[in-house]
Amino acid sequence: MAKTKRLALMALLTAIALTIFVIENQIPAPVPIPGVKLGLANIITLVAMVLLSRREAGAVLLVRILMGAMFAGSPSTLLFSAAGGALAYAVMCLTVGLFPENRLWVVSALAGVAHNAGQLIACMLVVKTPGVLAYAPILAASGVVTGVFTGLAAMYLLRALRKTKL
Amino acid sequence: MLNLLFYHKQGLIDKHGRFNYNTIMKKKTWIWVLILAAVVLAGVIATIRISRRSGTYALITVDGELVERIDLSKVRESRDLVVETAYGRNIVHIEQGAISVTEADCPDQICVLMGKLTTDGGMPIICMPHRLMIEIEDDGLDG
Known part of the structure; x- marks a missing residue:
């Protein structure tokens, strides 16, 4: 892929991820558990990682988190999405090469758990009470469920994108 | 012995009896389904237990x-x-x-x-x- 094309694709993916992120923020939380959400913008991070590279996906993620906080969040949500995003990105980088593309949902599930773990750590630092650990099990479970969902979504998106001979 | 033969047929071990991690990663979808399902189940059960803790x-x-x-x-x-x-x-x-x-x-x-x-x-x-x-x-x- 030509350099210009990669840059255009990165910009496009960032814009899409940001849109998804802002729209998802407008929808009220489906379950009243702090930290549980679908994380649909992660679909784009996964797609960027497969179509482009780890580094470029990291850039897309970083810009999305920073601009997402500017558009939709507050300083405290920035802290959580940054902590979750950083850990999820690290796990994605480590595992994406280990699995074939049709097993991308496993990568995504692991990243989902890592994302929630990062959020929980940030939460513990903020609230300064070990009691938040009560949420660790349900956050691990929800990380797997939402991770598999976004992973499958990313796989279907990749399949469709390949047909367009991007 | 029968077990080993089975694993060999599945491609889980090579002819030297060494584990083939690549094949595990590539072939065994159900292993991951099982692991992830176990995490979800454990998480839900632990949460139910935690939410039953009582005190005044x-x-x-x-x-x-x-x-x-x-x-x-x-x-x-x-x-x-x-x-x-x-x-x-x-x-x-x-x-x-x-x-x-x-x-x-x-x-x-x-x-x-x-x-x-x-x-x-x-x-x-x-x-x-x-x-x-x-x-x-x-x-x-x-x-």
Whole structure:
């Protein structure tokens, strides 16, 4: 892929991820558990990682988190999405090469758990009470469920994108 | 021995008897389905157990610092406690055997939606933007 094309694709993916992120923020939380959400913008991070590279996906993620906080969040949500995003990105980088593309949902599930773990750590630092650990099990479970969902979504998106001979 | 033959046929071990991790990664979808399902199941079961922990004292903390420790079993008349800090404002409703957040000036309102935390258990109420946390102090007498 030509350099210009990669840059255009990165910009496009960032814009899409940001849109998804802002729209998802407008929808009220489906379950009243702090930290549980679908994380649909992660679909784009996964797609960027497969179509482009780890580094470029990291850039897309970083810009999305920073601009997402500017558009939709507050300083405290920035802290959580940054902590979750950083850990999820690290796990994605480590595992994406280990699995074939049709097993991308496993990568995504692991990243989902890592994302929630990062959020929980940030939460513990903020609230300064070990009691938040009560949420660790349900956050691990929800990380797997939402991770598999976004992973499958990313796989279907990749399949469709390949047909367009991007 | 039969086992080894089976693993060999599946491509899990090569002819030298060494484990072939690549094949495991590539072939065994069900292993991952099983592992991930186990995590979900364990998480749900652990959460149910945690939410059954009971105690009579409720702790209200902001930023890790204790605001109030209330014996919920001894509350005669229900009252509202206004917790106002630099982070924001929450109204905590205290009644006999239960505590809840009824109002918050935060955008997500998760703490309000979480409902009541009772002396019989429940998940701690957290208001992340306001660094507020309400939990039941475990009296250690749970089953």
